[in-house]
Amino acid sequence: MPVKYEGPTTEMEKAETSVFGIPVSRQDKLEDERIRREVQQKRLERTQRRQRRNRRRLLAGAWAAAAVALMVSYHFGLRALWYAAPKGDISNGGVDISQIRYPDWIDQAFIENPVARTGTPLTEVKDLAIHYVGNPGSSAMGNRNYFNSEGVEVCSHFVVGLEGEVIQCLPLNEQSVATNQRNKDTISIEVCHPDETGKYSEVTYNALIRLVTWLCRQFHLTQENLIRHYDVSGKLCPLYYVQHEDAWLQLKEDVGEELNAYR
């Protein structure tokens, strides 16, 4: 018995699908299929674009969050590290002199005599240079005022007085005129003395040790960074401590002891 063909005839095919009852031809169906694929493709592309945009936004958000976190942490903590980092006016040990806190036993009385106060920047501190004023019985303020008088061409950073007073005559970022070729990398300290020998009195000596110890701490130096004017130019200054080498070594030792005591 022959199998009856039951597939769609052209007529049936034509009538098979319809939109609102209107028959759709094979050609129309192919066109529909093409449009459907096109729409799907466009939808896919739109989705991919949206995903890419979202990824970009997420990345931008992450960067912004990182920037904010950095600013906040800088404000509350990293700023301290920033200040501790080398960047200051004096490069030795990365010391920023604007951050130095002065003890109350240092009296600042900067001179204004433009000849003695040259204003030449002091950019590194390698040593501390010790002197004696060479004028027995004169006071710290008397010597400071001398530096400030017209025509005088010398000035040290500090003068230590007979009563243990300490006067600062120059800012620490300016060179002194006291230690010849070492003005460029030393802080200079003049010390008063009661008589011609140039030996410091006990109270003056102790004030000097305190000042030197404080400076060593500020500039990351040790007692080995103490020098005499004599070591630079051969001048008999500080007289007593040139003539008595043992007294000079003792002075350095005393500074070392003081440094180790409170390190």
Ligand SMILES: [Zn+2]
């Ligand atoms: Zn000197």
